Amino acid sequence: MRVEEIVEDVAARLLRLAVVKLPSDVKRAIERAYREEENPLGKAQLQAIIENIRLAEELERPICQDTGLITFYVRAGADFRGLDRVELSLKRAVKKATRQIPLRPNAVNPFTQQNSGNNVGRLLPYVKWDIVPGEHLEITAFPKGGGSENTCTLAMLSPSVGVEGLKRFVVESVLKAGGMPCPPTIIGVGIGGGADISMDLAKAALLRPLNKPNPDPWIADLEHQLYREINALGIGPMGLGGKFTTLAVKVSYAYRHPASYPVAVAFQCWAARRASARIHMDGSVEYLTHKVEEA
Amino acid sequence: MNRTLRLKTPLSEMEIRRLKVGDIVYLSGIIVTARDAAHKRMLDLVEAGKPLPINLRGFPIYHCGPLVRMEDGRWIVLAAGPTTSMRMEPLESVAIEKLGVRMVIGKGGMGKKTADAMARFGSVYGAFTGGAAILAARHVTRVVDVKWLDLGVPEALWVLEVKGFGPLIIAIDSHGNNLFGEVNERAWERYRFALQESGEA
Ligand code: SF4
Numbered sequence: 001m002r003v004e005e006i007v008e009d010v011a012a013r014l015l016r017l018a019v020v021k022l023p024s025d026v027k028r029a030i031e032r033a034y035r036e037e038e039n040p041l042g043k044a045q046l047q048a049i050i051e052n053i054r055l056a057e058e059l060e061r062p063i064c065q066d067t068g069l070i071t072f073y074v075r076a077g078a079d080f081r082g083l084d085r086v087e088l089s090l091k092r093a094v095k096k097a098t099r100q101i102p103l104r105p106n107a108v109n110p111f112t113q114q115n116s117g118n119n120v121g122r123l124l125p126y127v128k129w130d131i132v133p134g135e136h137l138e139i140t141a142f143p144k145g146g147g148s149e150n151t152c153t154l155a156m157l158s159p160s161v162g163v164e165g166l167k168r169f170v171v172e173s174v175l176k177a178g179g180m181p182c183p184p185t186i187i188g189v190g191i192g193g194g195a196d197i198s199m200d201l202a203k204a205a206l207l208r209p210l211n212k213p214n215p216d217p218w219i220a221d222l223e224h225q226l227y228r229e230i231n232a233l234g235i236g237p238m239g240l241g242g243k244f245t246t247l248a249v250k251v252s253y254a255y256r257h258p259a260s261y262p263v264a265v266a267f268q269c270w271a272a273r274r275a276s277a278r279i280h281m282d283g284s285v286e287y288l289t290h291k292v293e294e295a
Numbered sequence: 296m297n298r299t300l301r302l303k304t305p306l307s308e309m310e311i312r313r314l315k316v317g318d319i320v321y322l323s324g325i326i327v328t329a330r331d332a333a334h335k336r337m338l339d340l341v342e343a344g345k346p347l348p349i350n351l352r353g354f355p356i357y358h359c360g361p362l363v364r365m366e367d368g369r370w371i372v373l374a375a376g377p378t379t380s381m382r383m384e385p386l387e388s389v390a391i392e393k394l395g396v397r398m399v400i401g402k403g404g405m406g407k408k409t410a411d412a413m414a415r416f417g418s419v420y421g422a423f424t425g426g427a428a429i430l431a432a433r434h435v436t437r438v439v440d441v442k443w444l445d446l447g448v449p450e451a452l453w454v455l456e457v458k459g460f461g462p463l464i465i466a467i468d469s470h471g472n473n474l475f476g477e478v479n480e481r482a483w484e485r486y487r488f489a490l491q492e493s494g495e496a
Contacts, residue, residue, distance in 0.1 A: 044319055044462045044464065049426070061374065061429055062374065062428075064376060064427075065360075065362050065375075171486060175479075175482055178403075178478075178482075179404065182425040229489065232489065234478065234481055235479070238402070238424060238425055239403070239479070240422060240475070270426065
C-alpha cells in the first residue's frame with residue numbers, strides 16, 4: 001500500500017475505534033466513579049453509562065448518537081515521507097467512516113446552515129500539526145460532541161487575580177455548565193499565552209491519559225485541588241446530584257504577556273472518545289490507545 | 296429514600312401526582328418522540344383547532360431524534376438517546392395543557408414555564424442519561440408507527456413500544472419541585488461557603 005492509502009485506512013479505523021470503544025483509562029475512571037458514588041441518582045446514571053458502553057462494544061455501534069466534530073492531532077516525524085498528502089487522506093477517511101460506521105453528519109455551513117452530509121467541509125476535519133523528530137506519523141482521532149463543546153469558556157483575566165482568581169473562573173465555569181456537558185466530565189484547563197493558545201492547550205489537555213498525573217508536581221497539585229473543589233459542588237452525574245461531576249482535571253500552561261492572564265476551560269463529556277496510532281515508514285502500524293487484533 | 300417504580304402507559308393523573316423528584320422510573324408501553332420541528336407543528340395544529348395524527352393523552356413525549364434503519368420493510372431503532380430538552384421550553388407547556396401529555400422525557404431538565412404547567416395539569420419530567428443512546432434503543436421493542444416523516448427522520452413523530460425504559464429520574468414533579476434547579480442552587484451555595492471559609496469573598 002502507498003503511504004496515503006495507509007494513512008486513510010488507519011484514520012478510518014481510528015474513527016471507528018474512537019466512537020465505538022472508550023479508551024481503557026476513561027472506562028476505568030467511570031467504573032471507579034460508579035463504585036464510589038454515594039448518591040443513588042448519580043449512581044443510577046453511571047450504571048446506565050457503563051451498560052451503554054458495554055452494549056456499544058458488543059454491538060459495534062457508536063457509544064453516543066452525537067459522533068461529534070472531528071479533529072485529528074498529528075505528530076509528524078520530520079523524516080516521514082508523504083506529509084503533504086496526509087490531510088487529503090484524512091478527509092477521505094472521514095468520508096469513508098461517515099458512510100461505513102456510520103457517523104452522524106455534523107458539518108454545517110454556518111451561513112446557509114446546509115449540512116455537507118459527510119462530515120467534511122471548510123477546515124473540517126480540523127488537523128493540528130506537531131513536528132517531532134523521527135520517521136513515524138502519529139495520528140489521534142478526536143471526535144467531540146456538541147453538548148460538551150457548548151459549555152467551553154475563555155476569560156482574559158486581570159493578572160492581579162492570580163492563581164486563586166483562575167481557580168474561581170474554572171469552578172464557576174463548571175457551575176454554569178451544570179448537567180449540560182453530560183457529566184462526569186473531563187476538564188482541560190489552559191493557562192497563559194494568548195486567547196488562542198490557552199484554548200489550544202485546554203483542548204490538547206483532554207488527550208492526556210486520565211490515570212497519569214502531571215509530571216510537574218506543582219501543576220499536579222493544582223489539578224488535584226481543582227478536582228476536589230469541583231467534585232465538592234455536588235452537581236454529580238448528569239447534573240442530578242452526586243460526588244462525581246468530573247473524572248479528571250488536566251492543566252497545561254504557557255508563559256503569558258505581562259498584561260494578560262488568559263484562562264480557557266474545555267469540557268469533555270463522559271463519552272471521551274479518542275484513538276491513536278503510529279505509522280512507521282515501513283508501513284507497519286502500532287495502535288496506542290486501543291487493542292486491535294488484526295491491524 | 297429514592298423509590299424505584301415500574302409504570303405502564305397510558306399514565307393516569309393519579310399515578311403522576313404520586314411521583315416525587317428523585318423517584319427512579321422504568322416505563323413500559325407506548326412513548327412518542329418529538330423534537331423541535333414536531334413540537335412546532337403540533338402546536339400549529341392545536342392553535343388551528345385541528346386534530347393530531349396521534350392521541351397523546353396520558354402518554355410521554357420523548358425529546359429524541361432516533362437513528363433508525365429499515366430492515367425487511369420494518370423500522371429498527373439503532374440509537375435513541377435524549378436531546379437537550381431546554382430547546383422545547385417555549386412550547387412544552389402548551390403540549391401539557393392542550394394535549395394531555397403526562398410525562399416529558401429528555402436530558403438537562405426544563406424551565407419554569409414547563410414546571411408550572413406540570414404542577415397545574417399533572418405531568419412530570421423524566422431525565423434519561425445523556426449519551427446512553429444504545430441503552431435506550433435496547434429498551435425499544437417495536438416501532439408501532441411513524442408520522443410526519445416529511446420533517447426528516449430525526450424530527451418525525453416515532454411511536455415506540457418500550458419495555459423497562461429507564462432509568463428515568465423524575466427531575467420535575469407535579470408539586471413544583473425541580474431537581475436540576477435544587478442541585479444547582481446547592482452547588483452555588485457550597486461554592487460561596489467555600490470561598491468565605493478561605494477568606495476570599
Ligand atoms: S455531550 Fe457527549 S455524551 Fe452527551 S450527548 Fe453530547 S456527545 Fe453524547
